Amino acid sequence: MIIKPKVRGFICTNAHPGGCAKNVAEQIDYVRSQNLDGETGAPKNVLVVGSSTGYGLASRITAAYGFNANTLGVFFEKPPTEKRTGTAGFYNSAAFEARAREDDLYAKSINGDAFSHACKQRAIELIKQDMGSVDLVVYSLASPRRTDPETGITHVSTLKPIGEAYTAKNLNTDTQIVGEITVEPANEEEIANTIKVMGGEDWALWMKALSEAGVLSEGAKTVAYTYIGDQLTKPVYGHATIGRAKEHLDETAQMLRDSLAVEATVSVLKAVVTQSSSAIPVMPLYLSILFKHMKEEGTHEGCIEQLARLFSECIYAQQPRIDDENRFRVDELEMRRDLQASVEEVWPQVTTENLHALSDFAGYQAEFLKLFGFARSDVDYDAEIAPMVDNAFIDLA
Secondary structure: OOOOOOEEOOEEOOOOHHHHHHHHHHHHHHHHHOOOOOOOOOOOEEEEEOOOOHHHHHHHHHHHHHHOOEEEEEEOOOOOOOOOOOOHHHHHHHHHHHHHHHOOOOEEEEEOOOOOHHHHHHHHHHHHHHHOOEEEEEEOOOOOEEEOOOOOOEEEOOOOEOOOOEEEEEEEOOOOEEEEEEEOOOOHHHHHHHHHHHOOHHHHHHHHHHHHOOOEEEEEEEEEEEOOOOOOOHHHOOOEHHHHHHHHHHHHHHHHHHHHOOEEEEEEOOOOOOOOHHHOOOHHHHHHHHHHHHHHHOOOOOHHHHHHHHHHHHHOOOOOOEOOOOOEEOOOOOOOHHHHHHHHHHHHHOOOOOHHHHOOHHHHHHHHHHOOOOOOOOOOOOOOOOOOOOOOOEEOO
């Protein structure tokens, strides 16, 4: 079939297998070019929970191609059929595994509900069988809902401020109209549900299960990812339901350090275009302005650049960049006060008419489409391509 992007709002409902494979190859090439080195050791056996897109995929690629680590990935992605494409994460993971096999790197993947006990147990079985133990666990799940494996209740997260309604400038990415959006405040149930989905509860369940099964290496490390932001994004991030969930993530890291004797750290990463960030009010416009300034000064980074630095400058560095809350920080280029001041100065000036002049919305759009394998100059999107791809995933979906 001929596959062209089908975009509805902040969602692309299809993906291009050839473009996704190119994305993976591009990230592999970048990591290889960096000649990464761990000052305090290097990962050997890595579990990535949420490994198919964005920062999770970049984590797996960095571990494998930056440090020759064995990797086990866990994700929940929809496979293709003869008439319908699979999700981008499915194609990304298939492409990664194919490359890893070519390069004699161990890589296996579980496609299933990472929140379930069954998925955790299957991962433990594979670790025992193939790795013995894991020395790094990356927790990078991004899901709008979670079914609690104990109660069977499905909790749905919300993207809302806390305390009072929030009105701010917003960009409709479909119409390219700059206007205002008002988001009503979350109630207590919505806050609690968001913490259940996006907080640290499942991270802790994974680490407890791995520890009790005896498959955590001595001195094992684990990281989970967060975003903090500054003045423009705090009302919908730090001071909102997501912020409460991320506070719980910090609390979980401390609990894991105390109870399991592992090096558990929350890592603060920069704002990038992901399927998750595209859904958050304010973020598309903020990202468009931010990208313009960071590209002009040569400091713009995507997921793979961030993760290469996280591994080399934080996780395996003698003097990692850590803040007062004991979190790794690789968002320092975005959070520079002079850069944020420049973005804040432009923010009130942006209108529908000058959107492209004052921001890099075109770049934002291209990066969004690239997530799904589109908008690449090295792919012929008019050519026929089969939606089915070879894979060796362990299917628990």
